[in-house]
Amino acid sequence: MDTCLEIRQVVSGYGYGTVLRGATLSVPRHEMTCLIGPNGAGKSTLLRAISGLIAVQSGEILLDGMALQGLTPRQILEAGVVHVPQDRSLFPTLSVWENLLMGGYIIRDNSEVRRRALALEERFPTIRQFHHSHAGSLSGGQQRIIEFARALMLEPKVVLADEPSLGLDPKSRTLVFETLTTMSRDGITVLLVEQNARSALRVSDHAAVLELGTVRIEDRAANLLDNPEVGRLYLGASAAAHRRLPHAEHVRT
Amino acid sequence: MHLFIQAIILGVLTGGLYALMTSGLTLTFGTMRIINMAQGVFVVCGAYIGFTLFNYLHIDPFLSILVSTPLLFAIGFTLQTFLLKPLRHDAHRLSLLMTWAMAIGLEGILSFIFGTDFRGILTTYQNSSWTIAGYEIPVVRALAFLLSVAILVGMYLLLTRTKFGRSVRAVSQRESAAKLLGVNTDRTAALAFGLGAATAGAAGAMFGLVSSFDPASHYDLIGRLLAICVIGGLGSNAGAIAGAVILALSESLVQAELSPAWSSVPFYVLLIIVLIARPQGLFGVRARGAI
Amino acid sequence: MLSTGTRLRSWILAIGLCVGVAACGTPAPTSSSAATKGPLTIGISVSLTGDFSNTGKAAQLGYQLWASQVNAKGGVLGRQVQLTFADDASSPTQVVTNYQNFISRDNVDLVFGPYSSLLTLAAAKVANRYGYAFVEGAGNGPSVFAAHLPNLIDAGPATAINGAQVWGDYILSLPADQRPKTAAYPSLDDPFSQPAAAALQARFEAAGIKTVYSQIYPAETTSLGGVIAKVASTNPDMVVSGSQDADGWAQVQAMIQQKFNPQFLFMTNGPENPVDFPKNVGAQNTQGIFTSDVWTYNAPIPGNTAFVQAYIAKFGGDPSQIDSTSAQTYAVGQLIEAVAAKTGKIDNATIIATLHQGSYQTVVGVVSVDQYGAPKGSQFLEEWIGGTLTIVYPPNIAEHAPVIPKPVWP
Numbered sequence: 001m002d003t004c005l006e007i008r009q010v011v012s013g014y015g016y017g018t019v020l021r022g023a024t025l026s027v028p029r030h031e032m033t034c035l036i037g038p039n040g041a042g043k044s045t046l047l048r049a050i051s052g053l054i055a056v057q058s059g060e061i062l063l064d065g066m067a068l069q070g071l072t073p074r075q076i077l078e079a080g081v082v083h084v085p086q087d088r089s090l091f092p093t094l095s096v097w098e099n100l101l102m103g104g105y106i107i108r109d110n111s112e113v114r115r116r117a118l119a120l121e122e123r124f125p126t127i128r129q130f131h132h133s134h135a136g137s138l139s140g141g142q143q144r145i146i147e148f149a150r151a152l153m154l155e156p157k158v159v160l161a162d163e164p165s166l167g168l169d170p171k172s173r174t175l176v177f178e179t180l181t182t183m184s185r186d187g188i189t190v191l192l193v194e195q196n197a198r199s200a201l202r203v204s205d206h207a208a209v210l211e212l213g214t215v216r217i218e219d220r221a222a223n224l225l226d227n228p229e230v231g232r233l234y235l236g237a238s239a240a241a242h243r244r245l246p247h248a249e250h251v252r253t
Numbered sequence: 254m255h256l257f258i259q260a261i262i263l264g265v266l267t268g269g270l271y272a273l274m275t276s277g278l279t280l281t282f283g284t285m286r287i288i289n290m291a292q293g294v295f296v297v298c299g300a301y302i303g304f305t306l307f308n309y310l311h312i313d314p315f316l317s318i319l320v321s322t323p324l325l326f327a328i329g330f331t332l333q334t335f336l337l338k339p340l341r342h343d344a345h346r347l348s349l350l351m352t353w354a355m356a357i358g359l360e361g362i363l364s365f366i367f368g369t370d371f372r373g374i375l376t377t378y379q380n381s382s383w384t385i386a387g388y389e390i391p392v393v394r395a396l397a398f399l400l401s402v403a404i405l406v407g408m409y410l411l412l413t414r415t416k417f418g419r420s421v422r423a424v425s426q427r428e429s430a431a432k433l434l435g436v437n438t439d440r441t442a443a444l445a446f447g448l449g450a451a452t453a454g455a456a457g458a459m460f461g462l463v464s465s466f467d468p469a470s471h472y473d474l475i476g477r478l479l480a481i482c483v484i485g486g487l488g489s490n491a492g493a494i495a496g497a498v499i500l501a502l503s504e505s506l507v508q509a510e511l512s513p514a515w516s517s518v519p520f521y522v523l524l525i526i527v528l529i530a531r532p533q534g535l536f537g538v539r540a541r542g543a544i
Numbered sequence: 545m546l547s548t549g550t551r552l553r554s555w556i557l558a559i560g561l562c563v564g565v566a567a568c569g570t571p572a573p574t575s576s577s578a579a580t581k582g583p584l585t586i587g588i589s590v591s592l593t594g595d596f597s598n599t600g601k602a603a604q605l606g607y608q609l610w611a612s613q614v615n616a617k618g619g620v621l622g623r624q625v626q627l628t629f630a631d632d633a634s635s636p637t638q639v640v641t642n643y644q645n646f647i648s649r650d651n652v653d654l655v656f657g658p659y660s661s662l663l664t665l666a667a668a669k670v671a672n673r674y675g676y677a678f679v680e681g682a683g684n685g686p687s688v689f690a691a692h693l694p695n696l697i698d699a700g701p702a703t704a705i706n707g708a709q710v711w712g713d714y715i716l717s718l719p720a721d722q723r724p725k726t727a728a729y730p731s732l733d734d735p736f737s738q739p740a741a742a743a744l745q746a747r748f749e750a751a752g753i754k755t756v757y758s759q760i761y762p763a764e765t766t767s768l769g770g771v772i773a774k775v776a777s778t779n780p781d782m783v784v785s786g787s788q789d790a791d792g793w794a795q796v797q798a799m800i801q802q803k804f805n806p807q808f809l810f811m812t813n814g815p816e817n818p819v820d821f822p823k824n825v826g827a828q829n830t831q832g833i834f835t836s837d838v839w840t841y842n843a844p845i846p847g848n849t850a851f852v853q854a855y856i857a858k859f860g861g862d863p864s865q866i867d868s869t870s871a872q873t874y875a876v877g878q879l880i881e882a883v884a885a886k887t888g889k890i891d892n893a894t895i896i897a898t899l900h901q902g903s904y905q906t907v908v909g910v911v912s913v914d915q916y917g918a919p920k921g922s923q924f925l926e927e928w929i930g931g932t933l934t935i936v937y938p939p940n941i942a943e944h945a946p947v948i949p950k951p952v953w954p
Contacts, residue, residue, distance in 0.1 A: 051433065053432075053433070073432060073433065073435070074435040074437070077433075077434070077435045078435070082433075083433050085429070085430065085433060088427075089427060089429075089430035089433065090427075090430070091422065091423045091426040091427055091430070091431075092426060093422070093426060094419065094422060094423060094426070098419055101416075101419065102419060102420070102423050102431070102434055102436075103434060105416070105420060105434045105435050105436055106434070106435035110416065150434075255777065256773055256774060256777040259773045259777075259802075260770050260773055260774075263767070263769040263770060263773065264770075267767055267769070368598065369594075369595070369597050369598060370598055370820070371789060371790040371793075371820075371824075373790075373793060373823070373824040375823065375824060375825070375826055379797065379826065380797055380800035380801050380825075380826065380829065380953070381801070382801045382802065382803065384803070389801060389802045389803055391769070391801040391802075393801075394769075394801075463767070464767065464794065465790040465793055465794065465824060467790075469595070473764050501767075504765075504767070504770065505767070505769065505770040506770070507770075508761070508765070508769075508770030508771050508774070509770040509771070509773045509774040509777075510774070512759050512760075513730075513759050513760065513761030513762070513765060513768075513770070513771050514733065514759065514760050514761065514762060516761070516762070516765060516770070517762070517764070
């Protein structure tokens, strides 16, 4: 297996406690990997540690052998890792087009930014349709599509997608998963965190189960779908898990 | 009728300058959620810069804008970096006190350097006016108005048409998301604060031309600017302009037609009505971070 | 100009000062107020910071000059004068604290007045409570005398109101066909300027000069364009401005900008400042503007030349830059000397009793006060002629005859 992103024994958390307690995971290149697990297991925290939003206390995060831990969010962005956060991240009163241009903020050459934005407009009809509209006026699903398009402005190696289907209607959810699949087929490595574990496993190539800050199981997505223990604990019983740790996902600064 | 129109002309001309002063306040609020109580003293600093350059180097006050603007930008940038940035996590609560402290401190420095006498800038064209269709248009006020409008248009273009402007608006709306896209939010905040101070610097040089001032003039100024901001909607540029013109126009009209003693009353009555009926201001939006 | 903002600042300064006093104030050695030997101690609050700081310092200079002169002559009744100053930050609250400290803590022999009518009134009430005489040189607004204080004596020739009456004297001395027919009265909301303009208005109306405009503008008015536009639309022959300083400049500027030129222009305050006024309205625009004043360096008053020479010898500078407040506070000292010379005593009761009777020559003219300490005389009229502030009325002291009507703005 050709590993793109290697996570080794990562310990991290917020000011008042450790959330990741030695997580280890190999994310295969050009594939979609999904992270599942109960609320509070540390899925979002892992993405935030990778993109440099929170500090890694110990362990390593390697992108093609290059250590990411200790770098600033901007350096990690320049290395080719783009993070699409869980909460809405478009700028509501900037137009869709301006939001897209913001995706290329770290590129110095303005004409290159325009060229990439125009190429993305070709690919995503949503951009064409709402070019001048305020991003805040779009539906939740449309906004997700624009967020992904914006992430592609940097032609990244890795896209970290945190709960992209959250709060969307089934039709938009399908559209979001389709977009992610296309991205991974186009050669982008996708690391996806999903609450909706069954749908996520169906579209993913690879998968890992995170619990209490460590990776409990890592396998091909298809195998996990067939694993009876996973089915019992995380696919059928996710509602129960949700009740057990109702507030943990909100632990963020 | 002649008096009515004359009063409208004077009011609109004054309103342009107030709009420029307020636009800086709007910018800092829009980007950093900071109500900059030092905006008034920044204006007074600009006035003293114009005064000094005119009296000692004989530089025209309109030209001194080229000095006062970058100088105030530097002052604003420095003050933000050393005094406001350290508070960022508690900025909403403490920035009001901190910027007020800046205002008092700068007032003290100005008093020390220039004394507490009232000052005025007296150019050769100070008291000239153009007569157009029987109405007197004071040259200084007309030029100040035109220049204010030009700077406001420039600010608008900067905010809407440039990468810097886009990043300022982005930070104002979703700071965390802007950070994820590689925007140095601390630097953007300092630049925005500097830019807000720079508008005060430009406006200040012209303020010194149209009225006399002392270091304590900033108390009256900041009161007016905040009222303009609130009536127009905090963080709204269009609101700042509308508020400024409403203030200056109502003062000028009431002063001429009714009584100068009542000149501020209609504006503040309107302010109270707006606060009750439309707390977000005439042009304000409830959405966070609109510019 | 006073405003809510400045008041707020005064508060902040006052609070800061109180903290400072509490932190470093050690009790002064108590001296017996009954002592008749040893130095004559005098407590004076002056505004060294805040709104009145410029004129406050001028007040201090006048007191200092007098003390050094009288001490060189051997003191008052053989006692050396020892002045104690305290800064009141231009705050009416702090000034009260200062005088309470002088009287009840330091047990000074006498107190002299601070600067401005606002502070004088507050301070004089404190002194009255303790039976101290309150001779002051810089508080002659009507509110000071309206308090009916028995211990107060204003060391000036005229009150604010009757001081400006010299303009009325002059206008009504003109033959009827030369007098203005209509008049406008734009005034600052201020306890000093506005009553002076109002008193003139009443007198002119009684004499048949029609009032076409009379309004009071608040201190925070930054643009007087609207006021002057209205005044101009009524086209009066005469404008009587109840102005203070910066607002007076703004009035003149607005008149020039709106090309409005009254035949007679009298301003209660502003034009009497020989330095700031031409600097702010333009020397070429001053021609023909009238004001009234208590004192100028070249006024033909007995002792004035000696005072001016002594002032320059001690503090340097140019005679034309001496603030009239320095002369007025100097006159306070002269009154005390006069009491000592007349009675051979220098206690508070004697000062109060003596100064309420008779008249006394000082550098600001002859001082003669009524039962509440208000001076009975009047000021003199000045006009800007050829770039110089010139005394033009009353005729016995005039340097030049008044030039009327006012020429159009250049």
